[in-house]
Amino acid sequence: MKQESAAQTTLSPSPSPAPSPQRPREDGDPQSLWIFGYGSLVWRPDFSYSDSRVGFVRGYSRRFWQGDTFHRGSEKMPGRVVTLLEDREGCTWGVAYQVQGEQVSEALKYLNVREAVLGGYDTKEVTFYPQDTPDQPLTALAYVATPQNPGYLGPASEEAIATQILGSQGFSGHNLEYLLRLADFMQLCGPQAQDEHLEAIVDAVGSYLTKQAVALV
Numbered sequence: 291m292k293q294e295s296a297a298q299t300t301l302s303p304s305p306s307p308a309p310s311p312q313r314p315r316e317d318g319d320p321q322s323l324w325i326f327g328y329g330s331l332v333w334r335p336d337f338s339y340s341d342s343r344v345g346f347v348r349g350y351s352r353r354f355w356q357g358d359t360f361h362r363g364s365e366k367m368p369g370r371v372v373t374l375l376e377d378r379e380g381c382t383w384g385v386a387y388q389v390q391g392e393q394v395s396e397a398l399k400y401l402n403v404r405e406a407v408l409g410g411y412d413t414k415e416v417t418f419y420p421q422d423t424p425d426q427p428l429t430a431l432a433y434v435a436t437p438q439n440p441g442y443l444g445p446a447s448e449e450a451i452a453t454q455i456l457g458s459q460g461f462s463g464h465n466l467e468y469l470l471r472l473a474d475f476m477q478l479c480g481p482q483a484q485d486e487h488l489e490a491i492v493d494a495v496g497s498y499l500t501k502q503a504v505a506l507v
């Protein structure tokens with residue numbers, strides 16, 4: 291799985307078709323749906339679900355290119371959170387959650403506020419490959435912040451992103467917590483799950499804090 295830093299990868303914005311979010315049963319009730327999380331959803335889904343799988347989506351790279359003035363930032367100091375960009379050679383690890391029956395409408399209602407209204411994310415159908423059964427892919431719904439949304443910040447050096455993250459916090463907590471929890475998740479996925487962009491930002495945060503600490507001595 292090829293990974294490049296943000297500077298080298300020419301990422302095209304992902305179109306944001308908004309597929310109908312669930313397949314209704316004959317009686318019109320939604321039957322079941324998989325929701326793919328690749329940012330805060332991997333550690334804080336905050337909706338009830340019946341099953342979950344660790345795995346990945348192909349053809350997308352995760353980037354800290356979405357601004358956030360609510361959850362992890364403010365109007366004065368916007369934070370940076372992740373979105374997916376189409377990238378032929380990209381691969382993004384995360385968690386897919388299965389919601390069934392009433393869980394479907396409850397999850398979508400909740401995520402619409404958390405992701406769309408407060409975060410600027412749109413929905414997109416993706417193919418998810420469970421880590422344990424990659425030969426049995428699942429169709430999942432992902433929340434993607436396209437470059438057309440007003441909060442989109444786009445590319446920046448990993449050092450600049452690290453500095454912005456260190457200086458931002460919002461209603462859900464500090465932006466650094468967001469970065470480190472995602473890094474922790476990726477550690478748990480094992481050596482086959484690489485995200486050079488994420489790792490470069492974590493390294494830049496470490497270097498910055500080390501310099502600050504040395505300056506205090």
Ligand SMILES: N[C@@H](CCC(=O)N[C@@H](CS)C(=O)NCC(=O)O)C(=O)O
Nearest residue numbers: 327328329330331358361409433462
């Ligand atoms: N849609 C991505 C990113 C989600 C994300 O991080 N969204 C922000 C909205 S700006 C959020 O929910 N933050 C809650 C938090 O930071 O705890 C995912 O599937 O995880």
